[in-house]
Amino acid sequence: xxxxxxxxxxxxxxxxGVDVIFGLPGGAILPLYQTLPQFPQLRHILVRHxxxxxxxxxxxxRVTGKPGVCWATSGPGATNLVTGIATAQMDSVPIVxxxxxxxxxSIGTDAFQETDITGITLPITKHNYLVMHASDIPxxxxxSFHIASTxxxxxxxxxxxxxxxxxxxxxxxxxxxxxxxxxxLDLPGYKPTMEGHPSQIKKAVQLIAExxxxxxxxxxxxxxSGAYDELRELAEKAQIPVITTLLGISSFPETHxxxxxxxxxxxxxxxxxxxxEADLLIALGMRFDDRITGKPSxxxxxxxxxxxxxxxxxxxxxxxxxxxxxxxxxxVLVKLNKLVQPATHSEWVQRIEELKREHPSMDIRETDKxxxxxxxxxxxxxxxxxxxxxxxxxxxxxxxxxxxxxTEPRSFVSSGGSGAMGFEVPGAMGAQVGRPDRVVWSxxxxxxxxxxxxELATLVENKIPVKFAIVNNNVLGMVRQWQDIFYKRSFVATxxxxxxxxxxxxxxxxxxxxxxxxxxxxxxxxxxxxDYDGPAIVxxxxxxxxxxxxxxxxxxxxxxxxEEPRPQEARRR
Numbered sequence: 001x002x003x004x005x006x007x008x009x010x011x012x013x014x015x016x017g018v019d020v021i022f023g024l025p026g027g028a029i030l031p032l033y034q035t036l037p038q039f040p041q042l043r044h045i046l047v048r049h050x051x052x053x054x055x056x057x058x059x060x061x062r063v064t065g066k067p068g069v070c071w072a073t074s075g076p077g078a079t080n081l082v083t084g085i086a087t088a089q090m091d092s093v094p095i096v097x098x099x100x101x102x103x104x105x106s107i108g109t110d111a112f113q114e115t116d117i118t119g120i121t122l123p124i125t126k127h128n129y130l131v132m133h134a135s136d137i138p139x140x141x142x143x144s145f146h147i148a149s150t151x152x153x154x155x156x157x158x159x160x161x162x163x164x165x166x167x168x169x170x171x172x173x174x175x176x177x178x179x180x181x182x183x184x185l186d187l188p189g190y191k192p193t194m195e196g197h198p199s200q201i202k203k204a205v206q207l208i209a210e211x212x213x214x215x216x217x218x219x220x221x222x223x224x225s226g227a228y229d230e231l232r233e234l235a236e237k238a239q240i241p242v243i244t245t246l247l248g249i250s251s252f253p254e255t256h257x258x259x260x261x262x263x264x265x266x267x268x269x270x271x272x273x274x275x276x277e278a279d280l281l282i283a284l285g286m287r288f289d290d291r292i293t294g295k296p297s298x299x300x301x302x303x304x305x306x307x308x309x310x311x312x313x314x315x316x317x318x319x320x321x322x323x324x325x326x327x328x329x330x331x332v333l334v335k336l337n338k339l340v341q342p343a344t345h346s347e348w349v350q351r352i353e354e355l356k357r358e359h360p361s362m363d364i365r366e367t368d369k370x371x372x373x374x375x376x377x378x379x380x381x382x383x384x385x386x387x388x389x390x391x392x393x394x395x396x397x398x399x400x401x402x403x404x405x406x407t408e409p410r411s412f413v414s415s416g417g418s419g420a421m422g423f424e425v426p427g428a429m430g431a432q433v434g435r436p437d438r439v440v441w442s443x444x445x446x447x448x449x450x451x452x453x454x455e456l457a458t459l460v461e462n463k464i465p466v467k468f469a470i471v472n473n474n475v476l477g478m479v480r481q482w483q484d485i486f487y488k489r490s491f492v493a494t495x496x497x498x499x500x501x502x503x504x505x506x507x508x509x510x511x512x513x514x515x516x517x518x519x520x521x522x523x524x525x526x527x528x529x530x531d532y533d534g535p536a537i538v539x540x541x542x543x544x545x546x547x548x549x550x551x552x553x554x555x556x557x558x559x560x561x562x563e564e565p566r567p568q569e570a571r572r573r
Contacts, residue, residue: 005134005165006035011176012141022053026073029100031165048454052426054084057095059430062413067094067148074100075113085155086124090417094153103163126154134167138183151192152311196327203323204306205339211280213348216242221285221329222251228409230333238343243271245286249412254405264292266398269359269550272558275300283307285329288318298557372471372542376403382526387439392424392448395477398548400443422451428466446472456509459535467529468537473544481547502539512536
């Protein structure tokens with residue numbers, strides 16, 4: 001059997017279950033592209049910008065749980081991927097990135113479109129490879145998918161020189177399947193701990209039994225370990241209220257009586273207060289980032305803490321814990337649930353209900369003005385909470401987290417740790433490709449939308465029916481909010497005075513475009529977009545000066561909480 005490097009790569013991707021690749025060709029990756037027609041099982045989606053391909057692979061991975069794959073050529077093609085790779089790294093998303101590289105003899109000579117992409121991406125990948133022999137490709141691909149999807153998931157990059165893509169390798173086996181089955185992983189330093197230590201699990205059980213006011217803080221790890229049922233079993237068995245981080249949204253049904261919502265900077269006040277009053281905090285698959293903790297030394301001081309995470313470097317990094325458990329969350333919870341005794345915490349649950357009444361947080365003001373919160377709530381009503389929501393980053397992201405009700409795993413997709421504006425268009429594209437059976441709405445800001453809107457053409461070209469709700473206030477809203485509150489309303493470089501006409505833009509790209517300026521138009525426009533057989537944009541022209549509340553300023557505590565300053569105009573949802 002003889003295969004060249006490009007054929008070896010495609011064959012290996014198919015064996016790893018890859019069915020779609022987001023990419024854009026260039027000189028250094030042309031041999032691989034010219035091989036693609038031999039592999040019709042690999043659907044290729046030609047993007048308009050490499051950043052879009054990385055975000056699309058990311059969105060695909062988040063809704064499917066399978067590694068997403070993207071390709072780019074060397075030099076600027078590869079560097080354009082960097083924002084998407086960093087986004088995946090920060091949020092622990094499994095993607096495999098393939099880049100073309102100049103030929104081996106030219107490496108280090110500053111050849112045309114040469115960039116040291118493995119050096120550049122070293123801090124933002126879980127691992128990366130520079131392939132120097134085509135015969136190494138099957139092993140490297142197998143290792144890459146193993147590394148990306150096991151332990152704490154993350155991005156892996158494979159850089160393949162152009163001449164390696166053309167290099168022919170002869171094997172003794174008659175088929176690729178025979179050869180690939182014999183490929184062994186060569187990862188002596190990579191052995192993720194999957195099972196939690198039994199004595200630590202027993203200590204956790206003891207703390208849970210002794211606790212009077214426990215809360216669970218569930219993060220992205222619940223979703224990537226597939227521990228939804230185990231989380232729910234623990235919560236119901238021991239009657240423990242569940243709070244979710246931003247990326248933990250959709251790990252626990254928000255319609256559940258024990259759901260308390262999101263805490264932190266723009267979380268529900270009652271969720272942050274519940275953490276403050278708790279005597280036990282059970283942190284599951286989350287990393288105590290600063291948007292949750294605020295001032296770490298003052299965070300949840302009354303509680304003992306159990307922290308379960310598959311990455312040992314996260315435990316104790318930001319917040320000291322009493323019981324550290326390293327392991328796969330699903331496996332740990334299975335063992336924990338067998339030992340935890342049924343319990344009730346009725347007084348504690350009632351106390352949290354009292355906090356909800358005292359700090360309603362999610363009220364929407366009664367006004368004739370078109371408020372973004374009303375738009376998101378209406379989106380939830382019309383879709384009956386069944387859409388997959390992909391957001392950009394900023395105020396609209398927080399409103400989407402607050403006012404949509406998520407009940408299904410993986411139904412909320414957002415750039416959390418990196419906070420990458422521009423994620424909303426290609427991220428939604430990848431999510432829709434991964435879940436063609438579901439309605440995908442992208443909740444976008446007018447600023448972030450314009451960063452990657454070139455991918456609208458990709459959506460139309462490939463008949464990918466994403467619906468866009470642009471929360472259009474003509475400003476960089478979250479930056480403006482900080483200038484409003486912390487910089488004495490000194491608004492600098494946050495207002496757009498020449499935004500495009502998004503309806504005409506939709507028409508130019510061959511999409512449905514609808515503009516909404518009145519509350520009475522909102523639900524009909526959402527339904528019209530839903531009924532349209534293709535991608536659509538709804539341009540919601542909302543109030544410019546609306547801020548996101550509640551808000552705990554960065555680095556502060558719950559004592560510095562800023563709640564809705566116009567409570568007299570508020571009403572219950």
